[in-house]
Amino acid sequence: xxxxxxxxxxxxxxxxxxxxxxxxxxxxxxxxxxxxxxxxxxxxxxxxxxxxxxxxxxxxxxxxxxxxxxxxxxxxxxxxxxxxxxxxxxxxxxxxxxxxxxxxxxxxxxxxxxxxxxxxxxxxxxxxxxxxxxxxxxxxxxxxxxxxxxxxxxxxxxxxxxxxxxxxxxxxxxxxxxxxxxxxxxxxxxxxxxxxxxxxxxxxxxxxxxxxxxxxxxxxxxxxxxxxxxxxxxxxxxxxxxxxxxxxxx
Amino acid sequence: xxxxxxxxxxxxxxxxxxxxxxxxxxxxxxxxxxxxxxxxxxxxxxxxxxxxxxxxxxxxxxxxxxxxxxxxxxxxxxxxxxxxxxxxxxxxxxxxxxxxxxxxxxxxxxxxxxxxxxxxxxxxxxxxxxxxxxxxxxxxxxxxxxxxxxxxxxxxxxxxxxxxxxxxxxxxxxxxxxxxxxxxxxxxxxxxxxxxxxxxxxxxxxxxxxxxxxxxxxxxxxxxxxxxxxxxxxxxxxxxxxxxxxxxxxxxxxxxxxxxxxxxxxxxxxxxxxxxxxxxxxxxxxxxxxxxxxxxxxxxxxxxxxxxxxxxxxxxxxxxxxxxxxxxxxxxxxxxxxxxxxxxxxxxxxxxxxxxxxxxxxxxxxxxxxxxxxxxxxxxxxxxxxxxxxxxxxxxxxxxxxxxxxxxxxxxxxxxxxxxxxxxxxxxxxxxxxxxxxxxxxxxxxxxxxxxxxxxxxxxxxxxxxxxxxxxxxxxxxxxxxxxxx
Numbered sequence: 001x002x003x004x005x006x007x008x009x010x011x012x013x014x015x016x017x018x019x020x021x022x023x024x025x026x027x028x029x030x031x032x033x034x035x036x037x038x039x040x041x042x043x044x045x046x047x048x049x050x051x052x053x054x055x056x057x058x059x060x061x062x063x064x065x066x067x068x069x070x071x072x073x074x075x076x077x078x079x080x081x082x083x084x085x086x087x088x089x090x091x092x093x094x095x096x097x098x099x100x101x102x103x104x105x106x107x108x109x110x111x112x113x114x115x116x117x118x119x120x121x122x123x124x125x126x127x128x129x130x131x132x133x134x135x136x137x138x139x140x141x142x143x144x145x146x147x148x149x150x151x152x153x154x155x156x157x158x159x160x161x162x163x164x165x166x167x168x169x170x171x172x173x174x175x176x177x178x179x180x181x182x183x184x185x186x187x188x189x190x191x192x193x194x195x196x197x198x199x200x201x202x203x204x205x206x207x208x209x210x211x212x213x214x215x216x217x218x219x220x221x222x223x224x225x226x227x228x229x230x231x232x233x234x235x236x237x238x239x240x241x242x243x244x245x246x247x248x249x250x
Numbered sequence: 251x252x253x254x255x256x257x258x259x260x261x262x263x264x265x266x267x268x269x270x271x272x273x274x275x276x277x278x279x280x281x282x283x284x285x286x287x288x289x290x291x292x293x294x295x296x297x298x299x300x301x302x303x304x305x306x307x308x309x310x311x312x313x314x315x316x317x318x319x320x321x322x323x324x325x326x327x328x329x330x331x332x333x334x335x336x337x338x339x340x341x342x343x344x345x346x347x348x349x350x351x352x353x354x355x356x357x358x359x360x361x362x363x364x365x366x367x368x369x370x371x372x373x374x375x376x377x378x379x380x381x382x383x384x385x386x387x388x389x390x391x392x393x394x395x396x397x398x399x400x401x402x403x404x405x406x407x408x409x410x411x412x413x414x415x416x417x418x419x420x421x422x423x424x425x426x427x428x429x430x431x432x433x434x435x436x437x438x439x440x441x442x443x444x445x446x447x448x449x450x451x452x453x454x455x456x457x458x459x460x461x462x463x464x465x466x467x468x469x470x471x472x473x474x475x476x477x478x479x480x481x482x483x484x485x486x487x488x489x490x491x492x493x494x495x496x497x498x499x500x501x502x503x504x505x506x507x508x509x510x511x512x513x514x515x516x517x518x519x520x521x522x523x524x525x526x527x528x529x530x531x532x533x534x535x536x537x538x539x540x541x542x543x544x545x546x547x548x549x550x551x552x553x554x555x556x557x558x559x560x561x562x563x564x565x566x567x568x569x570x571x572x573x574x575x576x577x578x579x580x581x582x583x584x585x586x587x588x589x590x591x592x593x594x595x596x597x598x599x600x601x602x603x604x605x606x607x608x609x610x611x612x613x614x615x616x617x618x619x620x621x622x623x624x625x626x627x628x629x630x631x632x633x634x635x636x637x638x639x640x641x642x643x644x645x646x647x648x649x650x651x652x653x654x655x656x657x658x659x660x661x662x663x664x665x666x667x668x669x670x671x672x673x674x675x676x677x678x679x680x681x682x683x684x685x686x687x688x689x690x691x692x693x694x695x696x697x698x699x700x701x702x703x704x705x706x707x708x709x710x711x712x713x714x715x716x717x718x719x720x721x722x723x724x725x726x727x728x729x730x731x732x733x734x735x736x
Contacts, residue, residue, distance in 0.1 A: 015720075023728075040679045052645040180620065182710060250699060
């Protein structure tokens with residue numbers, strides 16, 4: 001099985017340890033990984049702020065870079081949602097029929113990480129060990145756009161030593177919303193405060209998710225408030241073994 | 251304990267402050283936020299229960315969505331059919347292109363009736379056209395009869411929710427308003443006592459005022475009937491006791507067949523109030539001699555709706571049946587309540603409806619008043635993809651910005667334009683990343699975190715830290731890994 005890793009712009013620059021964990025995890029499962037060096041961004045930030053032409057340029061770039069790929073794996077649920085939900089409309093609106101067809105052929109081969117593990121590889125037990133109490137944050141795009149359902153929970157259930165904590169009001173947004181967190185910083189912060197309260201109430205050691213953008217928001221507030229919890233992308237938990245626990249981060 | 255009711259908010263999108271600014275005063279009002287969160291939790295729990303018990307809920311949603319989509323695709327024909335049937339049954343149908351024309355039609359009708367007083371049923375459409383101030387200015391006294399609307403009218407407050415307009419007011423605040431305006435010094439905040447006070451106050455109005463104004467939940471093309479659903483029965487009083495009834499309805503309110511109510515009434519009650527069925531459903535067709543109002547007028551209001559209809563991607567906005575499930579589900583509305591939206595239509599549906607009703611000339615901050623979490627779409631009983639419409643409207647706002655000379659002084663605009671140039675080529679992206687890494691070192695503390703950023707970055711760091719950029723990016727790591735392998 002060959003898979004091309006679309007790391008996404010913010011994982012690349014801000015959370016490289018997530019990318020390294022994906023590599024370790026998937027290679028351990030026998031996947032031959034490629035990395036397309038010309039990749040940059042999926043265009044989500046532009047599309048969600050209303051810069052449609054700019055988003056289209058990124059969408060076009062994505063299709064051109066990955067049309068030959070056997071499969072594409074993306075460790076970010078919101079970026080996958082961008083590709084799945086918004087690219088078709090962009091190609092249609094800008095009237096590029098050839099691109100639209102190429103994209104339609106590529107789309108079934110594009111996977112979010114938990115989808116790739118469960119739907120494509122057919123594994124739930126990835127051989128991970130992570131002896132900690134962990135709260136899973138079901139990010140909005142994972143729940144409502146990708147409909148990941150119980151996939152993340154099935155993966156976490158098979159991790160040795162992991163104790164899963166349930167977050168109250170689990171499906172409520174953390175308030176990040178991309179540029180929303182800056183354009184409506186105060187409302188975003190109020191939403192964050194409520195979410196953080198729910199997460200911290202679990203007394204978990206870690207809060208995990210399949211999207212580092214939510215975790216950047218939550219982790220930023222945890223650090224500011226000296227909360228007794230850290231954030232960690234689920235790829236890092238799934239890559240973790242007894243001999244090789246997750247890499248330390250600041 | 252008594253709380254002063256906050257100073258009067260004016261819900262006019264033309265003059266309302268931008269959402270982030272208006273939201274700030276809501277965020278600084280703990281009483282308001284407590285009232286809103288409590289009321290929403292109650293409605294949400296009820297809704298979850300009665301929606302959960304419907305095993306065919308998704309099928310009902312699909313049916314409701316299909317009915318409303320069909321209406322919008324054939325709106326002209328259904329409206330003409332409604333007009334013909336309603337007229338044949340003794341009603342009179344008026345067409346109003348905008349708010350001013352609707353107000354003029356209603357004022358003319360009241361003038362013909364020589365009416366100096368009217369009773370009103372809760373209608374958000376009348377608030378949309380700012381009917382009450384126009385009536386008062388013309389010397390007509392308006393008496394709101396819906397309990398929530400009565401609270402707002404007496405308290406000189408504005409609605410903050412489509413279904414529960416006084417959601418932001420709690421019991422002790424209601425007691426304060428009633429005691430002050432009805433002259434009831436010893437009123438307690440027992441709900442029974444409060445509703446009794448309202449009942450006594452309203453009964454006199456119902457029995458003495460011969461002219462009523464209502465909104466409508468549905469117009470039925472097939473029969474020319476009008477439907478109003480409510481909880482209290484006060485609406486039923488307004489619809490049956492007066493001599494003359496004037497109904498104001500948005501043109502999108504029409505349904506093709508009487509039978510469509512089977513689906514719509516099920517999804518509306520469950521979504522709106524978390525009830526299996528609303529307590530009072532009033533349906534009437536024209537005029538019946540000797541029974542109910544003998545003069546009946548329907549004012550069909552466009553006021554921007556046909557312009558929304560003409561845009562295929564935005565058209566779905568008009569499928570809305572005003573259940574407000576999206577407000578209750580919205581994590582933004584939960585924090586701010588309704589007044590921050592500066593419109594009688596708050597919440598997610600207001601964020602898409604209001605700027606469109608304003609022809610995108612006002613309320614341009616509203617499409618950004620959402621984290622795009624999708625909770626609104628998930629609960630919408632007629633499947634309006636609100637996030638999709640929000641994005642469409644955001645694109646229109648950005649296209650407006652592209653025409654403005656000052657756009658390059660807007661850090662968000664400038665930043666996104668530059669980012670798009672960087673993302674267009676990997677080498678530019680990587681170079682910018684290396685430069686950014688050096689630049690951010692200035693702000694990164696020894697613990698590897700950024701606690702404070704200047705400019706637009708301060709919007710982030712006002713409540714959250716940001717991890718500094720790691721010394722090696724993923725693509726740099728991958729490149730070194732490749733070399734080691736060779």
